[in-house]
Amino acid sequence: MKKVALHNLxxxxxxxxxxxxxxxxxxAGYEIVxxxxxxxxxxxxxxxxxxxADRKSRQMLHKAKKMNEGAIVVATGCYVQTAxxxxxxxxxIDIIVGNNKKKEIVEILxxxxxxxKKNYIIDINKTDEYEDLEIATVTEHTRAHLKIQDGCNNFCSYCIIPYARGRIRSRKMDSIKDELERLANNGFKEVVFTGINLSCYDDNGKKLIDVIELAENTEGIERIRLGSLDPEVVTEEFAHRLSKVxxxxxxxxxxxxxxxxxxxxxMNRHYTSEEYYNKCMLLREKFINPAFTTDVIVGFPQESDEDYATTREFVKKVGFSELHVFKYSRRDGTVAAKMIGQVDETIKSKRSEDLISVGESLKENYxxxxxxxxxxxxxxxxxxINGxxxxxxxxxxYIEVAVETKENLAGKIEEVFLKDFIDNEIMLATRKVLY
Structure with a gap:
């Protein structure tokens, strides 16, 4: 029995x-180690x-060969496609496996x-076939991510992903239904729908909201969570139907x-800040105090102090429950990498630290x-925690909550009352009414 070790980036x-x-x-009989x-x-x-990310990918591949010079080293994923x-x-590297070929990993070995044979790379930009990978169990015991979409057509000026993942492709509804049922039968209470551009899901006219309603009607699934959404998906119809789930x-x-x-x-984003804000307000009309999280890039080429200040104020206006702040990172092969007016690293760091601080305040307030x-x-x-x-x-x-008890509650859903903060990340709850 051959031993296989996998590493994800x-x-x-x-x-x-x-x-x-x-x-x-x-x-197929391999031992996973x-x-x-x-x-x-x-x-x-x-x-x-x-x-x-490219550099880390290369380092990990070389590390694998050093751990066992006689081993077969397989490189797959987005770095394989772009380089x-x-x-x-x-x-x-002994074998290179392109995106949309991972499902053939057993046959490739x-x-x-x-x-x-070494090379299994396809021209990812010339396929409309969705790679129908599937899972029945996951390392988490209560929550399962379920991939339903791949590829992106947006071509944001800072992003290489359309070249690594190809055009948008969607999983068939029947395949999603089968996996939902398998996951539910294996005890998973929560499913998280994910994709490269989840909002673009389309299976012969069936959209993301149809997938969500499919999960709503799957016995055993008790929670549905969504991955990253583009604001354009939030229409009146989408928000109305979602509020019924x-x-x-x-x-x-x-x-x-x-x-x-x-x-x-x-950035070649296809919305304005006002349009974005209106989408948030539309969801707030349908849900009681929902949590909004987002990613923010600071120090994008030509971003002035005034531009950054505008973003800073907008973040506070929306009232996010959490921010993920990134300093702009120049990515070879993108439009933004060639732009004039690249921002100094010191300025990027200053803006990043400032916006992270704003985000922490918003998180605490929420x-x-x-x-x-x-x-x-x-x-x-x-x-x-603290003994x-x-x-x-x-x-x-998605607020992390802790309850002091000797009872094993893993996999159970309970209603509790939020009491206070344990630290910056975790809130303390009690099973008793506070007031």
Whole structure:
């Protein structure tokens, strides 16, 4: 029995695909071992979102070969697609597997052992076929990510992903239904729909809201959570139908990147700050105090102090429950990398630190508003905090909550009352009414 070790770099979509490959290999008789152990085959699912991600991908591939020089090293994922010529010449890599070929990982290994064929890269920009990977179990015991879409047509000026993932492609509704039922039968209470551009899901006219309603009607699934959404998907019809879904988690990660219209235009984003704000307000009309999270890039080329200040004020106006702040990272092969007016790293760092501070204040304010409320928590694990053992899980708004009890609550959903903060990340709850 050959031993296989897998390592994932990058996004939730990559994580899903790594898990799916692991299950395919296990079903074929391979023994799955931790990446730190000696293995016969090492598979690295690479990322290419930044130049740093490329570098980390190369480092991990070379590390695998050093751990066992006789092992087969397999490179797959986005770095493989964006640097195919360079990676084909790397002698430490035995097999290169392009995106949309991961589902064939068992056959690819069999073919390599017979014929030593190395290259399995396709022209990702010339396929409209969705790679139908699937999973039945995941490493988390209560929450499962379910990939339903791949590819992106947006071509934001800072992003390489359309070149690594190709055009938008969607999973068939029947396939999604089957996986929802498998996950429910294996005890998963919450499903998180994910994709490269989730908002663009389209299976012969069936849209994202139809997938959500499918999950609503799946017995055993008790919570539905959405990955990152583009604001354009939030229409009157979408918001109305979504508000009727009893299992939906009112935690919306709406992709923003900047609150300044000048910067949004330079990024080739297809909305204005006012349009973005109106989408948030539309959802707030349908849901009671929903959680809004987003990503913000600071220091984009030509972003002035005034532009940054506009974004800063817009973030406060929206009232996000959490911010993910990134300094603009120059990515070779993108339009933004060639733009004049690249911002100094010192200025980027200053803006990043400032906006992170704003985000922490917003996060604290949102959670303070919740103190005293009765909330539904899906418990996941036991944690010891300051010497005390707690059962820990997340609310529908994705607030991490801890309850002091000796009872094992993992996998259970309970209503509790938010009491106070344990630290910056976790809130304390009680099973008793506070007031």
């Amino acid at each position: 990058g996004c939730k979509v990559n994580s899903y695909e790594t898990e799916a490959m692991s299950q395919l290999l296990a079903n 931790p990446f730190s152990e000696k293995a016969d085959v090492y598979i690295v699912n690479t990322c290419s979102v930044t130049n740093m 195919s010529e360079k990676i084909a010449e790397d002698l430490s 069999q073919e390599y052992f017979k014929e030593h 009893t299992k939906i988690c009112p935690h919306f990660h709406l992709s923003m990147q900047s609150g300044c219209d000048t910067t949004l235009k330079a 959670r303070k508003e919740k103190i005293g409320e009765k909330v539904s928590v899906l418990f996941e694990e036991e944690k010891e 005390i053992k707690y059962q820990v899980g997340h609310t529908k708004e």
